[in-house]
Amino acid sequence: MTQSNIMPGFRPALGFTLFYLALIVLIPLSAMLLKTMQLSLDEYGAILTNKRVLASFYVSFVSALIAAVVACLLGFVIAWTLVRYPFPGKRVFDALIDLPFALPTAVAGIVLATIYQPNGFIGQLLMQTFGVQVAYKPLGIVVALIFIGLPFVVRTIEPVLQEFDSAMEEAAASLGATRLQAFIKVILPNILPATITGFALAFARGVGEYGSVIFIAGNMPYVSEVVPLLIITKLEQYDYAGATAIGLTMLIVSFVLLLIINGLQWWVRRRSGQL
Amino acid sequence: MTVLTPLKSALILAAVLFSGTALAERTLLNVSYDPTRELYQAFNQSFIAYWKDKTGETVSIQQSHGGAGKQTRAVIDGLEADVLTLALSYDIDQIAKQARLLPDNWQSRLPNNSLPYTSTIVFLVRKGNPKGIKNWDDLIKEGVSVITPNPKTSGGARYNYLAAWAFAEKQLGSAEAAKAFVKQLYKNVPVLDSGARGSTTTFVQRGLGDVLLTWENEAFLALKEFGEGQFEIIVPPASILAETPVAVVDKIVKKNETQDLAEAYLQYLFSPAGQKLAAKHFYRPYQPEHADPEDLKRFPKLEFFTVDKNFGGWHKAQKDHFDDGGSFDQIYVP
Numbered sequence: 001m002t003q004s005n006i007m008p009g010f011r012p013a014l015g016f017t018l019f020y021l022a023l024i025v026l027i028p029l030s031a032m033l034l035k036t037m038q039l040s041l042d043e044y045g046a047i048l049t050n051k052r053v054l055a056s057f058y059v060s061f062v063s064a065l066i067a068a069v070v071a072c073l074l075g076f077v078i079a080w081t082l083v084r085y086p087f088p089g090k091r092v093f094d095a096l097i098d099l100p101f102a103l104p105t106a107v108a109g110i111v112l113a114t115i116y117q118p119n120g121f122i123g124q125l126l127m128q129t130f131g132v133q134v135a136y137k138p139l140g141i142v143v144a145l146i147f148i149g150l151p152f153v154v155r156t157i158e159p160v161l162q163e164f165d166s167a168m169e170e171a172a173a174s175l176g177a178t179r180l181q182a183f184i185k186v187i188l189p190n191i192l193p194a195t196i197t198g199f200a201l202a203f204a205r206g207v208g209e210y211g212s213v214i215f216i217a218g219n220m221p222y223v224s225e226v227v228p229l230l231i232i233t234k235l236e237q238y239d240y241a242g243a244t245a246i247g248l249t250m251l252i253v254s255f256v257l258l259l260i261i262n263g264l265q266w267w268v269r270r271r272s273g274q275l
Numbered sequence: 276m277t278v279l280t281p282l283k284s285a286l287i288l289a290a291v292l293f294s295g296t297a298l299a300e301r302t303l304l305n306v307s308y309d310p311t312r313e314l315y316q317a318f319n320q321s322f323i324a325y326w327k328d329k330t331g332e333t334v335s336i337q338q339s340h341g342g343a344g345k346q347t348r349a350v351i352d353g354l355e356a357d358v359l360t361l362a363l364s365y366d367i368d369q370i371a372k373q374a375r376l377l378p379d380n381w382q383s384r385l386p387n388n389s390l391p392y393t394s395t396i397v398f399l400v401r402k403g404n405p406k407g408i409k410n411w412d413d414l415i416k417e418g419v420s421v422i423t424p425n426p427k428t429s430g431g432a433r434y435n436y437l438a439a440w441a442f443a444e445k446q447l448g449s450a451e452a453a454k455a456f457v458k459q460l461y462k463n464v465p466v467l468d469s470g471a472r473g474s475t476t477t478f479v480q481r482g483l484g485d486v487l488l489t490w491e492n493e494a495f496l497a498l499k500e501f502g503e504g505q506f507e508i509i510v511p512p513a514s515i516l517a518e519t520p521v522a523v524v525d526k527i528v529k530k531n532e533t534q535d536l537a538e539a540y541l542q543y544l545f546s547p548a549g550q551k552l553a554a555k556h557f558y559r560p561y562q563p564e565h566a567d568p569e570d571l572k573r574f575p576k577l578e579f580f581t582v583d584k585n586f587g588g589w590h591k592a593q594k595d596h597f598d599d600g601g602s603f604d605q606i607y608v609p
Contacts, residue, residue: 052604117481136466136483219425219467221607232469233427236344237598238351238369 029251035244047245052221053230060227061253063138064206067145071202072195074146075153082154083161097154100147105211112144113216136218141226144212149202156198160191192268200261207254301533303336303540306356308343308430308519309472310493314556315360321552322543326536334536342470343430350374350524357528357537360521362430364389365589367522376526389520391544392558395579396431396438396517398509399478399487399494406485410511411442414486415459422484423464424474426597431471431517433597435488438515440596441580445513458606479506490517492557495573513578515585519558 036044047053082094100108116123116134126132134140164187172182210228217224227250234243305315319336326334339346339354343362350356351374359367364382371377382389400408406419414421424432436457443456466483468474471493478487479497486509489497494508521541528534543549547565554566559574586592596602 050599051608114481117483119482214469218465219469221467221604222609229469233425235348236428238348238373239599242599 032244032248032251035241036248038241039245044245047242048249052225053227053246055222056225056227056230057250057253059138059141059223059225060207060250063141063226064145064203064209067142067149067206068199068203070142071146071149071153072199075150075198075202076157076191076195078150079154079157079161083158097151100151105148105209106215108147109144109212109215112147112212113140116140116143116216135216136224138217138224140216140218141213141224144216145202145206145209148209148212149206152201152205153195153198156194156201157191160194164190189268189271193265196261196265196268200258200265203261204254204258207250301332301334301531301536303334303357303533303536304339304355305336305358305360305540306339306346306350306354307360308346308362309340309470310431310490310496311360311519312338312340313496314492314553314558317556318544318549318552321548322540325543325548326539336540342428344428350376355527355531356524357531357533358521358523358541360519362517362519363433363589364518364520365593366430367520368589370524376524377522378525381522382520384523385521385541386545387561388518389522390518390561391521391541391549392519392553392560394491394517394519394558395514395577396434396488397491397494397514398511399489399497399506400485400509402505402507404507404509408486408509411439411513412446412456414439414463414488415456419463419486420465420484421460421463421486421488422466422468422474422478423488424470425467426603428469429471429474431490431493432474433592434490434515434517436596436603437582437586437592438488438580440602441515441585442511442513444585445580454602454606457602461606491559491574495557510575510577513580516579516581518582 039047078097082090082097113120113135115121116126118124118127118133118135120135123134126134132139134143168186169182172186173179177185208228210226210232213226214229217226217229219225219229227246231243231246234240234246305319307315315338319338323334323336326332339349339356341349343366346354347361347366347369350359350370359370361367367377367381368379371379371381385391398408400406406416407413408419413419423435426432426436439460440453440457443453444450447453447456466474466477468477471489474487475489475493475497477483479501487494487497491508491510498506498508521544523534523537523541525534528537544553545561547562550560550562550565551567551570553560554563554570557573560566563571582589582592586595594601
């Protein structure tokens with residue numbers, strides 16, 4: 001199969017890709033592996049089964065999971081609104097979605113903490129009406145991660161919705177489907193793969209997020225301490241091998257989770273006949 | 276090969292970029308911790324003038340500030356510090372041990388164990404001291420919210436922790452009781468920031484907590500910044516002596532040909548002019564006779580615990596209390 005291309009041929013392109021991957025991804029990651037290998041298997045096991053480390057893994061993954069689910073729901077509504085309805089100021093609104101991408105995460109964390117702290121603008125309201133404290137609690141981490149993850153979801157669903165032909169919906173309606181049926185049978189299968197991608201991106205980002213989280217989390221051991229903070233803590237004790245061991249484990253867990261999510265996506269695509 | 280090689284080159288690059296003054300003049304890089312920023316701004320001016328007067332040479336001095344632990348790691352990983360003015364001797368020991376940039380006996384090379392000034396840990400409370408906090412045992416009372424950073428990531432927080440421990444051990448008589456006391460105290464801590472400035476922000480600007488445990492000089496600085504109308508400093512009858520040492524980094528000054536300059540710079544800290552500036556910036560000078568009497572009035576007399584006397588030195592203290600599995604980890608075990 002030959003294809004004419006504007007870009008130079010396959011060889012230099014592949015060469016560049018491999019070079020880039022090696023330089024930016026593979027070499028640093030293998031350095032991490034090497035550093036971890038300074039530890040014996042027992043030591044590595046001891047670090048990972050340490051209760052505090054386990055607790056932080058739980059905090060990081062569970063809050064990233066919850067945040068990614070919420071971001072998916074909110075992100076879908078936002079993408080839907082942006083694609084389907086014209087309204088004044090839409091462009092400004094559209095540009096605002098990307099703001100969390102551009103904002104230094106520490107700034108996001110400080111601002112969120114200020115607003116959600118018990119005597120902050122929103123925090124006060126939540127405290128008085130529901131008795132819920134957000135900042136300096138695990139809930140604060142979720143809030144920060146939703147903020148960070150939302151653009152990923154919106155930006156992956158949006159183009160799919162845009163391409164989606166509303167004639168299919170009309171056809172469904174003309175064949176007697178209710179709105180709900182049309183949504184579940186026609187729209188949902190089409191946007192599900194994109195939603196899963198958005199979910200995976202938001203989740204992966206959330207698991208590793210440090211900057212925005214440490215300001216709002218409260219950082220209490222066993223309660224609101226995230227894995228990246230524990231890595232920093234290890235570094236402060238000059239325990240480089242211990243820090244990279246935790247880092248490497250995070251990498252492996254995240255990689256496996258992404259593989260699962262990719263598999264899921266493939267399965268959904270296949271089922272909805274898009275493959 | 277270490278993981279940190281790219282970081283190292285980035286740091287060196289950053290150091291080069293930030294020292295963007297004329298290449299002809301010699302430059303010193305002073306790597307310090309957070310709360311000394313204001314002190315060294317004033318001190319550097321004074322030293323540059325003194326050096327020009329003495330030798331005719333114009334020099335420039337760069338300052339680098341941040342959490343003490345982070346700064347130490349940066350130097351180990353390749354930040355080319357000519358002189359160190361850090362929060363704990365343990366940090367400089369690590370630079371000697373891990374990177375072999377200066378000899379192990381560095382602390383004996385300058386007067387007063389390389390301590391031009393010291394500080395201590397005091398309480399910053401809200402105006403009028405509504406919770407009536409006077410001493411360490413007030414901190415463990417029900418309903419008192421205490422702000423202190425995480426001792427695992429902050430040098431100042433380690434002093435806070437050890438001060439409370441030493442107080443309890445003396446008052447209650449045993450290490451077991453001290454541990455229970457400190458555990459009770461950390462039950463009253465709602466947020467663990469990663470550094471001293473972060474805790475100050477939490478307390479002063481976020482309005483969280485009834486009392487902030489902090490460096491004496493940081494407390495005065497907060498008072499100066501935010502006005503005396505909002506906060507008060509409470510000095511407990513006994514606290515810990517915070518020993519913040521300084522050192523020349525032999526390998527780097529040899530390479531940069533700044534040895535004479537670096538040595539003169541640190542010696543100048545011990546001179547009457549340096550002592551006066553330290554007191555002016557809320558540090559306790561080692562020779563108070565050179566300071567302004569007005570400045571000295573701010574430092575009440577109190578009983579001092581020391582890390583050497585009460586905890587057998589920093590290495591033991593670090594191992595017993597702050598390394599993984601130490602007393603700090605134990606008090607959080609559910």
